[in-house]
Amino acid sequence: xxxxxxxxxxxxxxxxxxxxxxxxxxxxxxxxxxxxxxxxxxxxxxxxxxxxxxxxxxxxxxxxxxxxxxxxxxxxxxxxxxxxxxxxxxxxxxxxxxxxxxxxxxxxxxxxxxxxxxxxxxxxxxxxxxxxxxxxxxxxxxxxxxxxxxxxxxxxxxxxxxxxxxxxxxxxxxxxxxxxxxxxxxxxxxxxxxxxxxxxxxxxxxxxxxxxxxxxxxxxxxxxxxxxxxxxxxxxxxxxxxxxxxxxxxxxxxxxxxxxxxxxxxxxxxxxxxxxxxxxxxxxxxxxxxxxxxxxxxxxxxxxxxxxxxxxxxxxxxxxxxxxxxxxxxxxxxxxxxxxxxxxxxxxxxxxxxxxxxxxxxxxxxxxxxxxxx
Numbered sequence: 001x002x003x004x005x006x007x008x009x010x011x012x013x014x015x016x017x018x019x020x021x022x023x024x025x026x027x028x029x030x031x032x033x034x035x036x037x038x039x040x041x042x043x044x045x046x047x048x049x050x051x052x053x054x055x056x057x058x059x060x061x062x063x064x065x066x067x068x069x070x071x072x073x074x075x076x077x078x079x080x081x082x083x084x085x086x087x088x089x090x091x092x093x094x095x096x097x098x099x100x101x102x103x104x105x106x107x108x109x110x111x112x113x114x115x116x117x118x119x120x121x122x123x124x125x126x127x128x129x130x131x132x133x134x135x136x137x138x139x140x141x142x143x144x145x146x147x148x149x150x151x152x153x154x155x156x157x158x159x160x161x162x163x164x165x166x167x168x169x170x171x172x173x174x175x176x177x178x179x180x181x182x183x184x185x186x187x188x189x190x191x192x193x194x195x196x197x198x199x200x201x202x203x204x205x206x207x208x209x210x211x212x213x214x215x216x217x218x219x220x221x222x223x224x225x226x227x228x229x230x231x232x233x234x235x236x237x238x239x240x241x242x243x244x245x246x247x248x249x250x251x252x253x254x255x256x257x258x259x260x261x262x263x264x265x266x267x268x269x270x271x272x273x274x275x276x277x278x279x280x281x282x283x284x285x286x287x288x289x290x291x292x293x294x295x296x297x298x299x300x301x302x303x304x305x306x307x308x309x310x311x312x313x314x315x316x317x318x319x320x321x322x323x324x325x326x327x328x329x330x331x332x333x334x335x336x337x338x339x340x341x342x343x344x345x346x347x348x349x350x351x352x353x354x355x356x357x358x359x360x361x362x363x364x365x366x367x368x369x370x371x372x373x374x
Contacts, residue, residue, distance in 0.1 A: 033193045034231050036185040045150055047134035049122050054078040054229035056148055058158055059362040060206050061347055062221030071104030071347030074158050076141045076148055093119035097132055099143045100335055101160040103210055104347045111331045114162040116143050169208035171223045175279035177201040180272055189235040189268045196230035202253035222247045238267050240367015242294050244324055246350045248359035251276030256317050258294050273319035292317050300329040307369035309344045323351040324363055342369035
C-alpha cells in the first residue's frame with residue numbers, strides 16, 4: 001500500500017508543468033466516488049487513467065548462492081493531473097509516472113534507493129519500446145529504462161537500471177492473485193469516498209540479479225505484488241498508515257494495515273489472510289476494521305530526518321498474534337525529489353507468539369516524518 005504526495009517545489013525542480021495549469025482528460029469526473037464493481041482481468045491489471053492515483057508495487061526478499069540476504073522493492077506510481085488549462089493534444093501532461101526502487105543490503109546494514117519521475121499524456125504509445133507509458137490492457141508500465149510487466153503465464157518481470165543500483169528480476173506465480181477487501185473493493189476509511197480497488201499476488205518465486213555499485217548478485221527468493229487504484233483515499237484526520245504484506249513459510253499470506261491519526265490511534269484498519277490450502281483461490285478471509293490492532297514495541301529515530309518509526313510491532317488479526325520486526329532499522333526512503341515524501345519501507349520478519357520466524361515480507365510506515373499529503 002503506497003501513495004505519493006507532491007509539492008510545488010518538486011514540480012518546478014523536475015521541469016514539469018504545474019498541475020493546476022493542465023487540463024484533466026475529458027473522460028474524467030474528478031468528483032467521482034469509486035463504486036464496487038466486478039473486476040475484469042487481465043484488463044484490470046493495467047492502468048486506470050480516469051482515477052486519481054494508482055500504483056504497482058513489487059517487494060521481496062532474496063539471497064545469493066552464499067546465503068547473503070537482500071530485500072528489494074520497486075514501485076511505479078501514476079498520478080492524474082487535474083487543472084483548468086493545458087497544452088493541447090499529445091503535449092498535455094495529463095498523467096505523471098513516478099518510480100521508486102530500493103535494495104536492502106542486510107549484511108551491509110544499508111538501504112540503497114533511487115527514484116524517477118516523468119510526465120505522460122495518457123495515450124498508449126504507437127510503438128512499445130522505451131519512453132514513458134502504461135498499458136490499459138494488462139500490467140506493463142515503462143519509465144524509460146525502468147519497467148514492470150505481467151507475462152502471459154501470470155508471472156512478472158521487473159527491470160531497474162541506475163548508477164547506484166540495478167535489478168533484473170523474474171517472479172513466477174505459484175499461486176493465484178487475490179482480491180483484497182470485498183471482491184477487490186477495499187475500504188480505507190469511514191466515508192464511502194475512502195476506498196480503493198486493491199489486488200495482491202503473494203508467494204511469487206523470484207530469481208534474477210541485483211547490482212549494488214560494482215557488485216552483481218545472482219539471487220532467488222520470494223516476492224509480493226500489490227496493485228491499487230483510487231480516487232480519494234485518506235480521511236481528513238489521517239496523517240499516514242502502517243501496512244504489512246507477509247509471505248509465510250508454509251505458503252500462507254497475511255495483509256494488515258491501519259490508517260492512523262496524529263495521536264497514533266487507528267482511524268481505520270483492515271487486511272486479509274489466505275491459507276496455503278486456498279492458494280489457487282482469488283478470495284481470502286477479509287478482516288473487519290475493529291479486528292486489526294497494531295501496537296508499537298520498539299522505535300528507531302532517523303539520523304537524517306529525526307522521524308521516529310516503530311520498527312517492531314505487535315500485530316493482532318483474526319489470523320493470530322504476530323510480531324513484525326525490521327530486519328535492519330535504517331530503511332527510511334527519502335523520495336522528496338519525486339513524490340515529495342519521506343517514509344519507512346523495508347524488509348521485516350514475521351514471528352509467532354513463541355518468537356519463531358514464520359514469514360518474511362515488507363513493512364511500510366508513512367506520515368511519521370510529516371503528514372502525508374496526497
